[in-house]
Amino acid sequence: MDAKKLHPDSIAAQALGWVDETTRAITPPLHVSSTYLRDTDNQYRSGRIYARADNPAFDQPEAVLNALEGGHQTLLFASGMAAATAVFQALQPGDHVLAPQVMYWSLRNWLMTFATQWGLQVELIDMTSPAAVQAALRPGKTKLVWVETPANPLWTVTDIEATAALAHAAGALLAVDSTVATPLLTRPLALGADIVMHAATKYLNGHSDLIAGALVTRQDNDHWQRVRKVRAQLGGTLGSFEAWLLLRGMRTLHLRVRTACVSAQRIAEHFSTHPQVAEVLYPGLPQCQGYAISQRQMQGGFGGMLSLRARGGEAAAIAVAAHTQLWKRATSLGGTESLIEHRASVEGAGTPAPTDLLRLSVGIEDVADLINDLEQALATAHR
Numbered sequence: 001m002d003a004k005k006l007h008p009d010s011i012a013a014q015a016l017g018w019v020d021e022t023t024r025a026i027t028p029p030l031h032v033s034s035t036y037l038r039d040t041d042n043q044y045r046s047g048r049i050y051a052r053a054d055n056p057a058f059d060q061p062e063a064v065l066n067a068l069e070g071g072h073q074t075l076l077f078a079s080g081m082a083a084a085t086a087v088f089q090a091l092q093p094g095d096h097v098l099a100p101q102v103m104y105w106s107l108r109n110w111l112m113t114f115a116t117q118w119g120l121q122v123e124l125i126d127m128t129s130p131a132a133v134q135a136a137l138r139p140g141k142t143k144l145v146w147v148e149t150p151a152n153p154l155w156t157v158t159d160i161e162a163t164a165a166l167a168h169a170a171g172a173l174l175a176v177d178s179t180v181a182t183p184l185l186t187r188p189l190a191l192g193a194d195i196v197m198h199a200a201t202k203y204l205n206g207h208s209d210l211i212a213g214a215l216v217t218r219q220d221n222d223h224w225q226r227v228r229k230v231r232a233q234l235g236g237t238l239g240s241f242e243a244w245l246l247l248r249g250m251r252t253l254h255l256r257v258r259t260a261c262v263s264a265q266r267i268a269e270h271f272s273t274h275p276q277v278a279e280v281l282y283p284g285l286p287q288c289q290g291y292a293i294s295q296r297q298m299q300g301g302f303g304g305m306l307s308l309r310a311r312g313g314e315a316a317a318i319a320v321a322a323h324t325q326l327w328k329r330a331t332s333l334g335g336t337e338s339l340i341e342h343r344a345s346v347e348g349a350g351t352p353a354p355t356d357l358l359r360l361s362v363g364i365e366d367v368a369d370l371i372n373d374l375e376q377a378l379a380t381a382h383r
């Protein structure tokens with residue numbers, strides 16, 4: 001079957017329709033071997049040597065994500081952070097990189113500490129402004145531009161096509177953390193990005209029961225070969241069981257993402273005029289920064305992530321989270337269950353998150369139940 005002719009829903013639902021050749025099973029076996037037999041003439045014709053570098057458990061989930069993103073090759077990693085840091089570790093000390101001021105906080109933290117100590121010149125900029133990107137690029141010196149869109153936790157949107165053109169003109173690669181958009185809403189490689197990164201922990205798996213990451217490349221090149229070595233040598237390799245679970249999760253990606261998008265839009269619209277809510281941040285609201293770009297760049301919805309700013313400041317925001325019952329107070333996103341989090345408490349010093357901000361990950365529960373629960377939490381917190 002030619003995956004290029006299939007709708008993404010069909011690719012996901014059948015996980016590309018692979019059948020196990022030995023048993024005719026339509027779900028793959030769980031491969032757990034850490035090592036592979038060498039041929040008697042000292043060759044490794046199977047292409048497999050040792051499971052830190054490669055594992056048959058990765059073949060199908062990597063192929064499914066590769067088809068969904070329209071990539072040249074996909075690599076799974078032990079976490080989203082292992083995937084993201086591999087992109088930077090494949091650079092050289094002294095290289096200049098641009099990253100957004102608004103991005104997943106733990107990666108920003110790593111960039112400003114370990115990556116900087118190791119010799120990368122990291123500059124954080126307003127990635128939503130092409131003028132700021134243009135001004136910060138140092139042709140020949142800047143090797144990578146890192147984009148996250150929509151970006152944690154303000155859900156600002158970066159124009160991938162415009163940023164890719166600027167990066168390429170300066171001789172830099174463009175990598176996009178597309179965790180929140182998922183391959184169903186945005187395909188960064190088709191817009192000119194060189195690498196797409198996913199915290200597969202989130203929507204790709206979708207059940208809050210594993211930690212995983214992935215990188216997809218548009219083409220093979222020296223940088224990608226070094227990324228491969230980072231995975232094989234540093235050993236940020238996914239476990240077999242996690243790879244198997246991830247494949248199972250990806251089969252329902254389209255159903256979960258579609259439901260989350262519809263519900264997030266309803267929740268964003270409902271609370272954007274609420275007397276106890278100062279502001280709603282969501283790329284699907286016309287008053288929000290990224291709306292015009294999102295309409296071009298995101299297809300089929302604006303994602304399942306939004307933030308509410310509570311009237312009454314930090315104490316009011318924390319009280320709202322304390323009084324939710326259906327929404328669970330927990331970090332992370334992209335699972336079937338809806339989560340609520342006071343983001344500044346998590347990110348600490350240097351966060352761009354206002355102290356009154358609550359980050360919401362919309363799951364697949366009934367949307368009226370989700371709205372009612374937030375309504376009662378807002379009312380109780382303001383009593």
Ligand SMILES: Cc1ncc(COP(=O)(O)O)c(C=O)c1O
Binds near residue numbers: 079198332
């Ligand atoms: C947008 C984004 N990128 C990367 C990561 C890191 O992924 P992981 O927790 O799997 O290391 C996260 C985790 O929250 C995230 O939300």
